[in-house]
Amino acid sequence: MRCIELRKLVDAYVDNETTEEQNKLLTMHAESCSECHALIEEAFHLDAQMRSLDADEPRSCLNAFGSPLRPQAVLWEHARRSHL
């Protein structure tokens, strides 16, 4: 595998979307290419950062209607917001 091929596949590799054969070729290449090795590490780092972007609970829009949430409450909230 050449650098240009690895670079096209790096995100698919991190997303577990590459084939066994591609994985083998990719890791073999990365072992001997420090730039590609660094790129794979950056891709994994970005992946980890993205997955840690967890949102807060919604402030008020639906939680305010309590639990269990009834569809009528959501339809009401939707209508109210549409008229703001």
Add this chain to the structure above:
Amino acid sequence: LNSTEQSLVERFRRGDDEAFDELYKLLGKRIYRFALRMTGSKEDAEDVAVQTFAEAYRSRQRFSENSALTTWMYRIAVHMAHRQFRRRKPTISLTVEIADTTSERHMARIELVELVLFLPESLRTPFLLVKLEGLTYVEAAEVLGKRPGTVQAQVHEAGKRIRARLTPPGPKAAELKLAEGQP
């Protein structure tokens, strides 16, 4: 669909209130999180989440049992987020991010949120579905009505653009060179 999901879908389609609540418990936070990173503002994200669940309830009879419930809900959420953009361009509401700290980790998080928001919609949507929501390329393609190969290319392009700004110039320069077709 497993038997629990099957039962949820059947009850939801009949208009069962409890099934609607279960659906919200199952996907409410994920839909809101996706909407927040798509729009960049809590208010817009709340609007999108409300619109998504309202539309899901209204169109529950049209839900096809051939598609997964999660995929169907994300498809509605994407549609609603895009509709929201037509009304208002995404903005970075720093109140979302600057809560109580300016630590290095928190600043890196803000930078990443901004970079994602600066992506064009066509890249941001598949990137978030895969990287934030953990959908496979096939699932994201189903949500977006595209081929998995297109999703793969878009996720790669988005990742490349973000890495080019997040990382030191060494690998970035090499990657840009390759993208321009240089040896």
